[in-house]
Amino acid sequence: MKRLLITTLLLFSILGCSQRAPDFTAQSLNQKNKPFTLSDHRGQYVLLFFWASTSKLCRDQTPYVQKTWNAFKHDPNFTIIALSLDNNPNDAITFNRENNITYPQAYLGQWEYDTVRPAYKTRGIPAIFLINPQGNIIAVNLRDNEIYDTVKHYLTNQ
Numbered sequence: 479m480k481r482l483l484i485t486t487l488l489l490f491s492i493l494g495c496s497q498r499a500p501d502f503t504a505q506s507l508n509q510k511n512k513p514f515t516l517s518d519h520r521g522q523y524v525l526l527f528f529w530a531s532t533s534k535l536c537r538d539q540t541p542y543v544q545k546t547w548n549a550f551k552h553d554p555n556f557t558i559i560a561l562s563l564d565n566n567p568n569d570a571i572t573f574n575r576e577n578n579i580t581y582p583q584a585y586l587g588q589w590e591y592d593t594v595r596p597a598y599k600t601r602g603i604p605a606i607f608l609i610n611p612q613g614n615i616i617a618v619n620l621r622d623n624e625i626y627d628t629v630k631h632y633l634t635n636q
Contacts, residue, residue: 496610496614496615496616497614497615498613498614498615499516499524499526499598499607499609499613499614499615500516500594500597500598501515501516501517502515502516502593502594502597503515503516504561504584504585504586504594505567505584505585506582506583506584506585507562507567507570507571507574507583507584507585508582508583514559514582514584516559516609516613517613519557519559520611520612520613521555521611522554522555522556522557522611523555523556523557523608523609523610523611523629523632523633524556524557524558524559524608524609525543525546525556525557525558525559525606525607525608525609525620525625525629526558526559526561526598526606526607526608526609527539527543527558527559527560527561527604527605527606528561528563528586528595528598528600528603528604528605528606529560529561529562529563529603529604530562530563530564530569530570530589530603531562531564531569531570531572531573532564532565532569533603533604535603535604536603536604537573539604539606539621539622539625540577540579542621542622542623542625542626543558543560543581543606543625544578544579544580544581545625545626546558546625546626546629547580547581549626549629549630550629550630550633551580551581553633555611555633555636556629556633557582558581558582559582559583559584560579560581560582560583560584561583561584561585561586561594561595562583562584562585562586563586563587563588563589563592563595563603564585564588565588567585570583570585598615604621605618605619606618606619606620606621606625607620608620608628608629608632610632616632
């Protein structure tokens with residue numbers, strides 16, 4: 479919980495209070511030919527996870543994101559959107575299948591061509607944000623068990 483406070487204070491110092499999460503549309507990796515739009519999830523807490531299967535740091539975070547999904551996937555006030563920055567969407571699909579990753583995924587494309595990541599001022603991955611039901615970023619740089627703890631905190635203190 480101490481890290482949650484530090485993360486929240488860091489967010490406020492960098493972004494100035496809670497910043498509106500930029501809207502985006504990306505191609506779903508879970509459902510072929512279906513776009514995935516952040517604003518479709520207004521009214522829910524959204525855990526936003528920028529990642530790539532080629533990044534060891536990202537792969538290290540996937541069990542924590544999956545743990546959070548398993549715990550809260552039936553809560554109508556919560557969802558996860560994992561945004562792959564792999565060079566090829568098949569790399570993310572293969573990684574997810576081999577590692578039993580079941581949370582919602584979308585494909586942004588290669589790092590250098592993506593326009594969503596820069597809108598979130600993300601300089602590296604993994605980058606994990608929590609967005610509140612009003613569409614504001616309320617936590618940044620979540621890691622390890624802090625991912626689950628932060629989501630649990632907000633879902634149980636609505």
